[in-house]
Amino acid sequence: MQTEPVFRTAGPADVPAVVALVESAYRGDASRAGWTTEADLLAGRRTDEAAVAEVVARPDSVVLLAEADGVLLGCCHVERRPGAGYFGMFSVRPGLQGAGLGRTLLTRAETHAREQWGLTAMEMTVIEQRADLIAWYERRGYRRSGEFEPFPYGDERFGVPLRPDLRFERLVKAL
Numbered sequence: 001m002q003t004e005p006v007f008r009t010a011g012p013a014d015v016p017a018v019v020a021l022v023e024s025a026y027r028g029d030a031s032r033a034g035w036t037t038e039a040d041l042l043a044g045r046r047t048d049e050a051a052v053a054e055v056v057a058r059p060d061s062v063v064l065l066a067e068a069d070g071v072l073l074g075c076c077h078v079e080r081r082p083g084a085g086y087f088g089m090f091s092v093r094p095g096l097q098g099a100g101l102g103r104t105l106l107t108r109a110e111t112h113a114r115e116q117w118g119l120t121a122m123e124m125t126v127i128e129q130r131a132d133l134i135a136w137y138e139r140r141g142y143r144r145s146g147e148f149e150p151f152p153y154g155d156e157r158f159g160v161p162l163r164p165d166l167r168f169e170r171l172v173k174a175l
Contacts, residue, residue, distance in 0.1 A: 004068075005101065005104075007066055007108055010062075012056060014056070015056060023046055023047070027159070031094055035098065036091075038127070041130075042162060043159065047089065051157065060080035061077065061080070062077070062078050062079075063078075064077075073092065073101060074096070075089065076088070078109045078113055080117045084113075085112075085113030086123055120175050122173050122175055123145075124170070125170050127169075128168065129163075129165070142171040148167050151167050
């Protein structure tokens with residue numbers, strides 16, 4: 001195995017591997033090997049091939065990949081929006097979480113938004129109940145906005161909620 005991952009932009013051929021990685025990092029028993037699991041909050045799928053293919057193909061959108069020896073280790077989606085980049089679909093292989101790859105991938109996403117698109121801020125939405133994840137982002141310079149969006153109950157494209165009080169909080173960081 002390589003000591004340093006290689007970073008690149010995803011293309012259409014990468015979609016199945018990205019879906020598998022995202023699912024493994026967030027849903028089901030496999031996700032419990034890492035700390036980013038949402039398995040206690042949501043069941044069902046986190047994403048699917050159609051949704052990932054759409055963000056890979058969308059203008060002003062990029063899916064960044066981290067690989068070693070052809071194995072996908074991490075990914076994230078960065079999108080140019082008016083005034084700020086949007087960061088999402090952030091996934092690191094569960095057995096590798098906590099080793100610094102996520103921090104490196106986040107930094108690369110921020111650099112892309114700043115250098116490629118001239119953006120001065122990055123934002124994301126995180127499920128409010130994910131206090132550990134929000135704290136991780138805060139340690140990397142993100143601040144809680146106090147702005148919330150309702151969880152899309154009834155739309156299984158976002159998962160099947162296991163509790164009735166889920167909502168998203170917007171986090172923001174100046175780049």
